[in-house]
Amino acid sequence: MTNSPTTSSASGSSSSSSGLESQAEEIADIIRESEYVVGMTGAGMSVESGIPPFRGADGLWTKYGNPPMDGYSKFKEDPTGWWNRRTNEKIDAHILELRDALANAKPHAGHYALAALEEQGSLQSVVTQNIDGLDEKAGLKNLKEIHGNRQKLRCIECGDRVSLGEFVPLFAPDPCEKCEGLVKFDTVMFGEPIPDDVMTAARAEIDKADCVLAIGTSATVRPASGLLWIAEAAGATIIEINPTETKLTSLCAVSLRSSAGEALPALLKILSE
Numbered sequence: 001m002t003n004s005p006t007t008s009s010a011s012g013s014s015s016s017s018s019g020l021e022s023q024a025e026e027i028a029d030i031i032r033e034s035e036y037v038v039g040m041t042g043a044g045m046s047v048e049s050g051i052p053p054f055r056g057a058d059g060l061w062t063k064y065g066n067p068p069m070d071g072y073s074k075f076k077e078d079p080t081g082w083w084n085r086r087t088n089e090k091i092d093a094h095i096l097e098l099r100d101a102l103a104n105a106k107p108h109a110g111h112y113a114l115a116a117l118e119e120q121g122s123l124q125s126v127v128t129q130n131i132d133g134l135d136e137k138a139g140l141k142n143l144k145e146i147h148g149n150r151q152k153l154r155c156i157e158c159g160d161r162v163s164l165g166e167f168v169p170l171f172a173p174d175p176c177e178k179c180e181g182l183v184k185f186d187t188v189m190f191g192e193p194i195p196d197d198v199m200t201a202a203r204a205e206i207d208k209a210d211c212v213l214a215i216g217t218s219a220t221v222r223p224a225s226g227l228l229w230i231a232e233a234a235g236a237t238i239i240e241i242n243p244t245e246t247k248l249t250s251l252c253a254v255s256l257r258s259s260a261g262e263a264l265p266a267l268l269k270i271l272s273e
């Protein structure tokens with residue numbers, strides 16, 4: 001009437017570490033045979049650094065409701081008002097929770113392993129949907145942050161970006177020094193197109209890739225997720241590292257059910273031998 005418990009032991013904790021090792025070996029073999037490996041990272045990577053996701057059961061939007069979808073047009077209508085509201089008015093609970101988490105977040109072992117894989121030449125670039133700047137902090141160099149970086153300001157006219165470091169401005173920044181254009185957080189707002197320069201650069205990485213590592217991404221948020229399907233259609237081998245099954249799983253040569261913090265250091269260890 002019920003399945004014997006022994007038939008479902010593949011997901012048991014005792015067998016999962018050897019499963020991780022053998023799958024990491026499989027992934028390492030694919031990477032060794034590949035010419036250009038691109039990592040695509042999503043919210044799962046940030047969650048492991050304590051940053052709450054927007055979507056899913058524990059997501060900020062699930063807890064606090066969806067934010068308004070017209071953030072960018074509201075900002076452009078009245079940028080000074082936007083900055084003043086941000087400073088003075090009662091701020092949404094989900095924004096406060098996110099700001100707090102972002103201020104305290106540090107890269108985890110998965111971020112550092114990716115940077116080390118890049119350094120040793122096993123990984124050529126990372127395209128990330130995350131805004132936390134942790135990839136850069138961990139030392140990744142060829143990095144395309146398609147939703148922007150929370151620690152930067154960007155001119156919406158010429159695309160010039162300025163790093164803020166730990167400093168977060170409270171009032172509207174001055175116009176762009178290069179073109180007098182309107183300056184905002186680099187983070188892409190609702191209703192704001194992904195900046196052309198970073199989207200073009202991300203697409204160029206995907207076009208060069210013969211292997212894509214999709215890490216901690218549910219592969220549901222466009223246009224980032226579209227890049228994965230473009231890569232697959234162009235013949236790249238897709239590998240997934242994610243604790244749960246995703247829309248991408250059926251396309252993957254290997255799907256490793258693991259956190260990035262566990263899987264990527266294991267992969268680095270194999271590729272460093």
Ligand SMILES: [Zn+2]
Binds near residue numbers: 157180
């Ligand atoms: Zn400018």
